[in-house]
Amino acid sequence: QVPLKPGRSLMDWIRLTKSGKDLTGLKGRLIEVTEDELAKHNKKEDCWICIRGFVYNVTPYMEYHPGGEDELMKAAGTDGTDLFDQVHRWVNYESMLKGCLVGRMAFKPIAAPKVQFLLFTFSLLSSVVGLLYPFCCSKTSFILIVFSKLLALGLPLENRVNNVFVCYDWFQTDGLITIVIYTKQKDMNAELVIADCQDKRLRGEIILDDHSYLLEVDLEHAVQEDFAVNIAEKVGKVEIILKKRDNIHWKVLGQPLESHNTFIRRVDRGLFYRKCKLVSKAEVTHDTKLFCLMLPKNTHLQVPIGQHVYLKQVIAGTEVVKPYTPLLPFLPLDFKELSCHDGAHIYLMIKIYSCGLFTQALDHLQIGDYISVSNPEGNFKKSQVQTSEELFLLAAGTGFTPMVKLLNFALTEVSCLRTVKLIFFNKKEDDVLWRNQLEQLALKDERFEVQFVLSEPTKNWVGKQGKISLSLLSECVKRSRKDSKVLICICGPTPFTEQGVEYLKDLGYSQEEMHAFIA
Ligand code: FAD
Ligand code: NAP
Numbered sequence: 001q002v003p004l005k006p007g008r009s010l011m012d013w014i015r016l017t018k019s020g021k022d023l024t025g026l027k028g029r030l031i032e033v034t035e036d037e038l039a040k041h042n043k044k045e046d047c048w049i050c051i052r053g054f055v056y057n058v059t060p061y062m063e064y065h066p067g068g069e070d071e072l073m074k075a076a077g078t079d080g081t082d083l084f085d086q087v088h089r090w091v092n093y094e095s096m097l098k099g100c101l102v103g104r105m106a107f108k109p110i111a112a113p114k115v116q117f118l119l120f121t122f123s124l125l126s127s128v129v130g131l132l133y134p135f136c137c138s139k140t141s142f143i144l145i146v147f148s149k150l151l152a153l154g155l156p157l158e159n160r161v162n163n164v165f166v167c168y169d170w171f172q173t174d175g176l177i178t179i180v181i182y183t184k185q186k187d188m189n190a191e192l193v194i195a196d197c198q199d200k201r202l203r204g205e206i207i208l209d210d211h212s213y214l215l216e217v218d219l220e221h222a223v224q225e226d227f228a229v230n231i232a233e234k235v236g237k238v239e240i241i242l243k244k245r246d247n248i249h250w251k252v253l254g255q256p257l258e259s260h261n262t263f264i265r266r267v268d269r270g271l272f273y274r275k276c277k278l279v280s281k282a283e284v285t286h287d288t289k290l291f292c293l294m295l296p297k298n299t300h301l302q303v304p305i306g307q308h309v310y311l312k313q314v315i316a317g318t319e320v321v322k323p324y325t326p327l328l329p330f331l332p333l334d335f336k337e338l339s340c341h342d343g344a345h346i347y348l349m350i351k352i353y354s355c356g357l358f359t360q361a362l363d364h365l366q367i368g369d370y371i372s373v374s375n376p377e378g379n380f381k382k383s384q385v386q387t388s389e390e391l392f393l394l395a396a397g398t399g400f401t402p403m404v405k406l407l408n409f410a411l412t413e414v415s416c417l418r419t420v421k422l423i424f425f426n427k428k429e430d431d432v433l434w435r436n437q438l439e440q441l442a443l444k445d446e447r448f449e450v451q452f453v454l455s456e457p458t459k460n461w462v463g464k465q466g467k468i469s470l471s472l473l474s475e476c477v478k479r480s481r482k483d484s485k486v487l488i489c490i491c492g493p494t495p496f497t498e499q500g501v502e503y504l505k506d507l508g509y510s511q512e513e514m515h516a517f518i519a
Pocket of ligand 1: 010308322323324325326348349350351352353354355356357358359360398401493518519
């Protein structure tokens with residue numbers, strides 16, 4: 001992020017795009033762009049970029065780009081899709097840059113791998129059949145049987161990545177449709193399955209490390225509004241059970257949608273959003289609120305520890321997306337208190353900035369309004385905590401949000417942890433989130449300690465004061481034993497996190513002993 005000139009905020013950009021000004025220089029005409037033509041527009045004062053086959057004239061956007069002009073120039077005159085996906089694939093560029101659309105890249109014929117693959121498989125099978133068919137009724141019927149089996153399983157050979165093999169099948173009874181996805185992964189769990197069924201559209205995504213398998217169909221008939229997702233963890237089998245609305249026999253499951261039955265890298269899978277209802281909004285501090293969103297009935301989504309979701313709102317006619325980290329509605333003191341884990345609600349603690357574009361719009365949502373929530377993302381792995389003996393959490397402001405589920409998990413499920421210490425940086429006393437709950441937890445659980453550090457304390461403050469620094473960290477983050485297995489998690493404004501990581505390195509902690517939460 002770079003400081004933008006006054007009058008160059010996202011809202012200013014949205015205003016400019018709505019002003020009717022010709023932003024492409026083509027007076028609304030859309031053209032076909034060749035690679036040679038694209039390459040000519042590679043200067044700050046004339047800059048075109050291609051993203052996913054569409055070409056944008058980003059010259060007028062230069063001064064509004066939050067990452068700065070130089071970042072944008074890295075893709076000038078070229079296909080910037082990979083760069084864009086690395087930095088912020090969640091940003092809704094189609095909506096933000098629609099006024100800058102120049103046209104599509106000119107079509108370049110490419111080989112169609114699926115057809116080739118089918119032909120190859122077909123010819124391979126034909127040769128096998130050539131050897132076996134004396135034992136079968138007819139060569140054609142043998143090929144058809146083998147092919148129909150492959151198709152029923154969703155062309156499984158294509159869905160093999162790194163020796164992980166995913167396929168699906170479905171069957172029905174009078175009242176139910178059961179779809180079974182076989183992953184053969186031993187550690188399958190509910191967080192790795194994201195399923196949505198709205199109207200007649202079914203989408204089931206299975207996360208397998210950094211890959212994603214997707215089942216996506218337009219169902220043949222309507223279903224009721226309460227589906228079930230069952231997971232056989234040990235064998236990696238996932239069942240999605242739909243209730244038929246009418247008691248009729250289905251001939252097919254439905255029509256496959258574009259990405260149906262694909263197994264690809266997670267980063268290449270588009271973000272999927274569903275509309276969630278705002279059911280409550282409660283004050284946490286003078287500027288921070290706890291929002292409770294209810295997932296639609298036919299949605300199965302559990303946000304894993306340390307991961308965030310994206311919220312999407314239409315602001316002044318433009319879709320705007322921002323990341324937020326779901327947490328628990330409170331810090332459980334008694335671990336039987338976890339009725340909040342009903343799977344139907346998502347809790348978000350959000351600071352409302354007085355000049356914030358997104359948070360102001362969020363604050364204006366009324367109970368009962370809807371907002372789009374994406375699938376989770378993030379690279380934190382629970383296993384990092386499971387092997388630790390001492391956990392340090394360094395949080396600044398709302399950087400506290402990922403620490404909540406993490407803290408709860410550490411204290412309830414990690415038996416080898418001897419100590420958990422939260423060092424919580426804020427400006428003033430009344431900015432501290434859940435201070436009372438944190439102090440209560442520290443009284444209740446002797447493994448947990450909390451230390452508040454204020455950068456703008458009043459003179460009555462007797463606790464620690466200052467900013468994150470080498471001396472402060474050397475004092476607060478210490479191994480209790482020389483060979484202790486330590487994990488240090490850090491989250492806050494980007495410069496806070498980056499400085500923290502540098503200080504920790506200076507103090508001798510290795511990269512493996514740290515996790516920095518950054519988008
Ligand atoms: P903008 O319109 O972008 O900015 C307006 C003004 O607000 C800025 O000039 C600045 O003064 C202030 N401001 C805006 N953003 C920030 C910022 N990030 N840090 C400091 N000052 C800022 N926020 C939460 O409240 N809760 C969360 O759980 C949460 N989770 C996040 C998870 C990730 C992975 C990331 C990257 C960010 C997270 N954020 C969270 C921050 C959030 O995404 C937005 O940046 C924030 O809500 C401000 O959006 P805005 O559009 O209202 O502000
Ligand atoms: P804030 O109130 O502005 O600041 C909280 C504390 O951090 C204060 O003590 C402040 O001290 C210190 N701080 C701020 N900027 C600093 C810097 N550049 N260097 C060192 N210390 C600094 O914080 P906030 O408004 O709640 O912002 C929280 C941040 O966390 C946001 O940027 C948000 O994007 C981020 N966040 C990230 C994630 C994630 O997963 N990546 C999740 C949630 C939140 P000073 O008095 O010096 O400012």
